[in-house]
Amino acid sequence: MLSLFACGKKEKVVSKQEAPGKCPHCGGAVMATVVEEERRLCRCLTLCLETKRKFSCSLCSRRLHSLLP
Structure with a gap:
């Protein structure tokens, strides 16, 4: 049985914009x-590439969660 694991995880900010609310x-x-x-x-083989949207407050810097699926 062959077991694979990810050696590295890299995040890059693509854009920032104001959200409603x-x-x-x-x-x-x-x-x-x-x-x-x-x-x-x-460092040689990309396993997965995901794009995510994260919400946060500009004043208190808390991470916020969307109620939409």
Whole structure:
């Protein structure tokens, strides 16, 4: 049985923009950050490339979660 594991994970911020809504904790503006995540096997083989959108508050820097699927 052969077991593979990822040796490295690299994240790169692609873009940032203001998202609609307010932070439920402090009332600050919400920022949407698009992040490209790359998982590699021993720096030579890319296993997976994902694009994610992360939400955070611009005032208190808390990570926020979207209620939409």
